[in-house]
Amino acid sequence: MSNFNRRQFLQAAGAATACAALPRAASANTYGRVVVVGGGFGGATVAKYLRLWGGDVQVTLVEPNPTHIACILSNLVLTSALSMSRITLGYSALQTNHGVSLMQGRAIAIDPPGKRLTVQTPTGQESLDYDHLVLAPGIDFAPAPGLWDPNLTPHAWQAGEQTTRLKNQIAAMRNGDRFVMTVPKSPYRCPPGPYERACVVADYLKAKRRTGAKVIVLDANPSIQAEPEAFGRAFSDTHRGVIQYFPNAQVQSIDSASRSIVTSAGTINNATVLNYIPNQKAGAIAALLGVNSTGFVPVNPLTYATAISTIHVIGDSCAVPASDGKAVPKSGHMANSEAKVCADAILRALNGEAADQNIATSSACYSPITARTASWLSANFIYGDIYDANGKVKGKGMHRLDIGEAPGQRVNNDSYQEMFTWADSLFADSFV
Amino acid sequence: MPFPSKTISLIALSIGTVLGSTPAVAQVPPGRMLASQCAQCHGTNGQGPGFEELAGKSANDLYGDLREMKLRPVEGIMDRQARGYTDQQLRLIADYLSTVTPSGNAD
Structure with a gap:
């Protein structure tokens, strides 16, 4: 010494x-x-x-x-x-x-x-x-291309006043009107969220008998980003004729005043409601x-x-x-x-x-498909080796050990009820 | 610069003493953080509100249930969640939850 x-x-x-x-x-x-x-x-x-x-x-x-x-x-x-x-x-x-x-x-x-x-x-x-x-x-939010005014064309991707604005616009929709929404490029907050929104808005328009009203989903990604089976069935079956889904629709410009949007998959002018959910950071x-x-x-x-x-x-x-x-x-x-x-x-x-190395993280959520039914999604991660696209170890991180969505027969009212048990428990574990 | 060896040994001793008397980490029950991953749906410490209360259940019953859910075909959401942990982790979770006092609010 x-x-x-x-x-x-x-x-x-x-x-x-x-x-x-x-x-x-x-x-x-x-x-x-x-x-x-x-x-x-x-x-x-x-x-x-x-x-x-x-x-x-x-x-x-x-x-x-x-x-x-x-x-x-x-x-x-x-x-x-x-x-x-x-x-x-x-x-x-x-x-x-x-x-x-x-x-x-x-x-x-x-x-x-x-x-x-x-x-x-x-x-x-x-x-x-x-x-x-x-x-x-x-x-x-990443900067919007074009002229975006969230007061006119709300995102409602941070809840509160934005949610109320979009709710009022949806309530004002009439026969033949078009609800147009974007799905941001991944990664974004709540992967199932945009698809869930499309479903519940479609279900609402049907319940209100808004004949000919449409929900048009412009997805910046090449495919549905979460619960592809449940939302795929919802789009092609449960809400057939109401939801129209367009993948690879990256937003090139938006104009809130005319509720118009130009994407790599096509242009929509004069939407009744334009729910632009921007890319995120x-x-x-x-x-x-x-x-x-x-x-x-x-x-x-x-x-x-x-x-x-x-x-x-x-x-x-x-x-x-x-x-x-x-x-x-x-x-x-x-x-x-x-x-x-x-x-x-x-x-x-x-x-x-x-730090403890014996750790695991998890996500679970329920997504309403209609006013009576919901699906769910579960994902689990543990600390350890993580892999590149070729299966080679690229370092340490949170490796996804399991992921899966509700089997078809579980997209039902039981899951809809469980959704509230889950949410209330999560609310209490976080805030109470 | 000659280092006073007596001082460094005293410092070393005092570090050992102070750390030895610091309670927080020494008393962290193994499994506490892993079991906290159940709380989003079963309440903090498994004491509700939420799906069935887990606090104070028998460790062997909890472990047995978790292993069964992990291995059987997927039906409910817990059959997926149980697949997200090693058996050793499921054992730690079950052992920890068994030591928690039930809330007294169970149905």
Whole structure:
């Protein structure tokens, strides 16, 4: 030990400094400040589980809105089957049940060396010091080609006011009218969501006896991206004559004023309703950490850390390393799943421990096909080798172990009822 | 620069002592994070609300059910979800959930 060189001494001195901070940790875990940005499924869940598992770790959730309006079940708000209040989730239980601190505001800047976040609040700017920062801002939209005004031609891909706008436009449709929607290029939030929307809007128009009314689906992708059997049957059978599906329809320009859209598969002028769902990318605050070619932030699958080990990105904004063609889907359920892995890894890091490698993540969801029937989708991932398109190991990541949709006979009313059990459980596990 | 060997050994000792007395990670039950993947549909800690409550069920029953669902032809969604875990992981999940106190709200 006596022949340590100067560099080793500095490292040891660093260890001694870290050590000096540890007695705080020893006294009932009064260590650790974690700031979470974004109060959707990922952000709410990571805040909750950090407190649930982390003793006295301090958690502050930064979110501009007073409530979260879930995209989950929001297609049923479009058809008036559910009210907006049914999918509106508050933050009070995170405070009262779990001791999460809330700051209403928008994160605008990060100082990684200083471990400090700047938040724009209604009354000014505030700074929050952190040991770990978790960013869960959800999606942003890629720029639209042409003249897109979401007030005129709503996306309704972030639920709330947009959902109400689209709902009112659908309610105003009459005989022979055309509902035209786009499916964004993958990866996008909720792979089954656009196809589900096409189904429930078609079902609504039939129930309202809107003779000759059509749902026209312009898919930027070469095929249906989720539950191809259930949605394929729905398009060609259940909603035959109402839904018209066009693959490989990449949007070249849009004009909201005339509700016209030009795609690589054809042009539609003067749609009655134009539901343009744009291509997607990481939320702006997460994108500061650097994005990949698809616009999302690469993360370590064991910790959800970015290139900066104390800054994590979970949920729709992150890009998890996965086998080619077996991407981890962007969904509220998956964001909840990733949040738990991230929370566990942060708590271990605060204790100087390495992340657990025996991990699994999952997604499951139910998709209404009509006002009485639903399908489901299930996908599971475990940490380990991931593979390229030729089956060669390309590294470590979340390998998709299983995926599948409901067998045909299970696309039924039982599944429709189970959909609400699933949603309410997921809402509670994330927000209560 | 001669490094004071006594100091470094003291530091090493104090690191060991402090880490040894830090409870959080040492007490993390194996299977807790894996079992948290059940919570989206069965409630936090398997205590509901959601599909059937899992908290406090017999570990052998849970493991047996999960293995059966994993191996039988797919009918329901759990037959798929059970395929997403190794047998060792299913055992850890079952063992953890068996240690959780039931909510008292079971039907």
